[in-house]
Amino acid sequence: MGMFPAMADRCVIGVDLGGTKALAGAVGEDLAVHHRLQRPSQGLATGELLDVLAGMVREAVDAAPGEVAGVGFGVPGVLDRRTGIVAACPHLPLEGVRFEALMAERLGLPVAIDNDGNCAMLAEWRHGAARGADDALMVTVGTGIGGGIVAGGRLLRGATGGGAEIGHMVVELDGPPCEGRCPGRGHWEWYASGNAIGRAGAEAARSAPGSALAAEVAGGREITGALVTELAHHGDATAVDVLALVGRRLGQGFVSLVNVFNPERIVVAGGAVAAGDLLLGPAREVVAREAMPSLRDVVQIIPARFGSDAGLLGAATLAFEECVR
Amino acid sequence: MGMFPAMADRCVIGVDLGGTKALAGAVGEDLAVHHRLQRPSQGLATGELLDVLAGMVREAVDAAPGEVAGVGFGVPGVLDRRTGIVAACPHLPLEGVRFEALMAERLGLPVAIDNDGNCAMLAEWRHGAARGADDALMVTVGTGIGGGIVAGGRLLRGATGGGAEIGHMVVELDGPPCEGRCPGRGHWEWYASGNAIGRAGAEAARSAPGSALAAEVAGGREITGALVTELAHHGDATAVDVLALVGRRLGQGFVSLVNVFNPERIVVAGGAVAAGDLLLGPAREVVAREAMPSLRDVVQIIPARFGSDAGLLGAATLAFEECVR
Numbered sequence: 001m002g003m004f005p006a007m008a009d010r011c012v013i014g015v016d017l018g019g020t021k022a023l024a025g026a027v028g029e030d031l032a033v034h035h036r037l038q039r040p041s042q043g044l045a046t047g048e049l050l051d052v053l054a055g056m057v058r059e060a061v062d063a064a065p066g067e068v069a070g071v072g073f074g075v076p077g078v079l080d081r082r083t084g085i086v087a088a089c090p091h092l093p094l095e096g097v098r099f100e101a102l103m104a105e106r107l108g109l110p111v112a113i114d115n116d117g118n119c120a121m122l123a124e125w126r127h128g129a130a131r132g133a134d135d136a137l138m139v140t141v142g143t144g145i146g147g148g149i150v151a152g153g154r155l156l157r158g159a160t161g162g163g164a165e166i167g168h169m170v171v172e173l174d175g176p177p178c179e180g181r182c183p184g185r186g187h188w189e190w191y192a193s194g195n196a197i198g199r200a201g202a203e204a205a206r207s208a209p210g211s212a213l214a215a216e217v218a219g220g221r222e223i224t225g226a227l228v229t230e231l232a233h234h235g236d237a238t239a240v241d242v243l244a245l246v247g248r249r250l251g252q253g254f255v256s257l258v259n260v261f262n263p264e265r266i267v268v269a270g271g272a273v274a275a276g277d278l279l280l281g282p283a284r285e286v287v288a289r290e291a292m293p294s295l296r297d298v299v300q301i302i303p304a305r306f307g308s309d310a311g312l313l314g315a316a317t318l319a320f321e322e323c324v325r
Numbered sequence: 326m327g328m329f330p331a332m333a334d335r336c337v338i339g340v341d342l343g344g345t346k347a348l349a350g351a352v353g354e355d356l357a358v359h360h361r362l363q364r365p366s367q368g369l370a371t372g373e374l375l376d377v378l379a380g381m382v383r384e385a386v387d388a389a390p391g392e393v394a395g396v397g398f399g400v401p402g403v404l405d406r407r408t409g410i411v412a413a414c415p416h417l418p419l420e421g422v423r424f425e426a427l428m429a430e431r432l433g434l435p436v437a438i439d440n441d442g443n444c445a446m447l448a449e450w451r452h453g454a455a456r457g458a459d460d461a462l463m464v465t466v467g468t469g470i471g472g473g474i475v476a477g478g479r480l481l482r483g484a485t486g487g488g489a490e491i492g493h494m495v496v497e498l499d500g501p502p503c504e505g506r507c508p509g510r511g512h513w514e515w516y517a518s519g520n521a522i523g524r525a526g527a528e529a530a531r532s533a534p535g536s537a538l539a540a541e542v543a544g545g546r547e548i549t550g551a552l553v554t555e556l557a558h559h560g561d562a563t564a565v566d567v568l569a570l571v572g573r574r575l576g577q578g579f580v581s582l583v584n585v586f587n588p589e590r591i592v593v594a595g596g597a598v599a600a601g602d603l604l605l606g607p608a609r610e611v612v613a614r615e616a617m618p619s620l621r622d623v624v625q626i627i628p629a630r631f632g633s634d635a636g637l638l639g640a641a642t643l644a645f646e647e648c649v650r
Binding site for chain 1: 474477481490493496497508509578580581584587614615616
C-alpha cells in the first residue's frame with residue numbers, strides 16, 4: 001500500500017450510519033479522510049433516509065481525489081449478510097429493508113454493509129489498537145454496549161451476520177428488562193454502559209446529598225455518563241465511586257469474554273473512554289482477580305485508537321476488502 | 326472416504342482423558358471403534374498418569390486393524406496449543422506439563438491435543454448433531470458446564486488455545502464463588518450444571534416436605550442431578566419444578582450465546598441430556614422469549630448425537646485432521 005503513486009488515488013466511500021447522525025467520507029488506502037460530511041439521520045422515513053445517504057455518498061464521490069471503487073456502510077442493527085437485508089434496527093426505520101441492494105441500485109457502485117460494531121472492530125483490527133491480534137474484541141461503551149469480535153483471524157459474524165451483540169449477554173438472572181427493542185433481561189449494557197453510569201450517578205446523588213453530583217441535581221441538571229465523568233475528573237469522590245462501580249461491572253463482562261474467547265486484546269471504545277482509568281482500572285482489577293489465570297495473563301485491555309472515527313474508517317476498510325478486486 | 330478398501334484400514338487412536346477415568350479406542354475413518362479401553366485416571370501422580378495413558382495407547386495400537394497414523398487426546402483443562410503445554414487442569418496433575426511432546430516421545434507417533442470440550446464439539450460438528458453448521462455451539466452439562474464453539478466454519482480456540490470456557494460466563498454479578506480452581510464468581514455453571522440440579526433439588530426437598538425428593542433425603546440419599554432427573558421422570562412435581570428452574574437458567578445462558586454467536590445450532594450434551602425436554606423445554610422457552618428475535622429464529626437447540634462417546638470420537642477426529650497428511 002502506498003508504494004505506487006497511482007494506487008494512492010484509489011478511494012472508497014465509508015458511511016457510519018448512527019441513530020442520530022450519519023457520517024460519510026472519501027477515504028484513501030492510507031486511511032486519510034479526504035472529504036467529510038455529517039447529516040442528521042433521526043426522524044426520517046425510510047425513503048428519506050435512503051435519499052439522504054445516497055446524497056451524502058454522491059457528494060463524497062464528487063469530492064474524492066481518485067476513482068471510487070465502492071461504498072461501505074456501517075449500520076446500527078442486526079444484519080442478514082446473506083441477503084443484505086437489515087433484520088433489526090432499533091433506532092432507524094430500516095427493519096426488513098434490502099439495504100445493500102437498494103443502495104447499490106441508487107449509487108451504481110459496489111456496496112458492502114456490516115454492523116457498525118463490526119466495522120469499528122475491523123478498523124481497529126486492521127489499522128488500530130487490535131492490529132496483529134488474531135483474537136481480539138472491541139467493546140464500545142456508549143448509550144448501550146456494542147462490539148465486534150475477531151476470532152482465529154477473522155471477524156465473527158455468525159450464521160446470518162447478526163452476531164457479536166455482546167452488550168446483550170445476561171449478567172443478572174431475571175434482571176431488569178433491556179431498553180429498546182431487545183426482549184431480554186439482565187443484560188450487560190444495563191449495568192455497564194454510559195446510560196448505566198448516568199443511572200448509577202443519579203442514585204449516588206440521592207444517597208450522598210453533600211456530593212458535587214447532588215449539587216448538580218439540585219441545580220436541575222440531568223445526571224448523564226458524561227457529567228459523572230466530568231465531575232470525577234474534577235475530583236468528586238462520589239462520582240469517582242460511581243465510575244469504579246460501573247467499571248467493576250464492565251470488568252465482570254470482560255471476565256466472560258476472556259473465559260469464552262481467550263483474546264489477546266480487548267479494545268474499549270465509545271464515550272466511556274473519556275472516563276479513562278477511572279473506569280478501566282477497576283475493570284482490569286476484576287479481570288485480574290476473577291478471569292481464569294491462564295487466560296487473563298495473555299489479555300490486554302486498552303483504549304481504541306480511532307475514537308469517533310472508527311465506524312467511518314471501518315466502513316471504508318470493509319469497502320476496500322469487499323468491493324475492490 | 327471408504328471408497329478404497331485400503332483406506333478403511335487406516336486408524337488413529339482417540340483418548341478421552343477425564344478427571345476420574347480415561348477412555349481410549351482404535352478408531353477407523355468410518356468412526357467405528359475397534360478396540361475400547363477404560364482405566365481410572367484419578368489419584369495418580371503425573372508420571373503414573375502418563376504411563377497409564379501410554380500403556381492404553383500401545384494396547385489400542387496393537388489391537389488396531391490397520392496402520393495407526395496418530396493419536397488424539399482430549400484433555401480436561403486449558404491448553405496452550407502453541408506449545409502443547411497444559412496451562413490449567415483442575416482435576417488432574419497436568420498443570421505445566423508438556424503433554425503433547427511427552428506423549429509423542431513416549432509413543433513414537435504423531436500426537437494432537439485439544440480441550441475435551443473442543444474434541445466433543447469436533448465430533449458433533451464433523452459427524453453428529455452440528456454437522457453442516459458453520460456456526461454452532463456445544464454445551465456439555467455435567468458436573469460443570471463445558472463447551473466447544475464453531476464460528477465461521479472453524480473451531481474457536483482463542484489466542485493460546487484456551488477458549489470456549491462457556492461455563493465460566495458471569496450470569497450473576499457478585500454471585501457465589503466458582504467451584505474448583507476458577508477464581509470467578511456467579512458463573513453459569515453454578516446455576517445450570519448437573520451439580521446445580523442437585524443443589525436446587527436439595528433446597529426443594531427442604532421446602533416441600535411431602536415430595537418424593539424429601540422422602541429420598543429422609544431415606545438418607547444424597548440429592549444429585551441424576552436423582553432429581555429420575556424422580557422427575559417418575560412424575561414427582563417438585564423434581565419437575567427443579568428441572569424447569571435449572572432449565573430456565575440454562576436458557577438464560579443460551580440467550581447470551583445466541584446474542585453473541587448467532588449460531589445455527591446449540592448441541593446439548595452431558596449427563597443432563599437424560600432430563601430431556603424437562604430441562605431443554607424451559608430452556609428453549611427462555612430463548613424464544615428473551616433472545617434477539619432475528620437471532621433466535623435461526624437457532625435450534627438439540628441433543629448431541631454421540632453421548633459419552635463424543636470425547637473419544639472427537640479426539641480421534643482431531644488425530645485424523647492433524648496427524649494424517
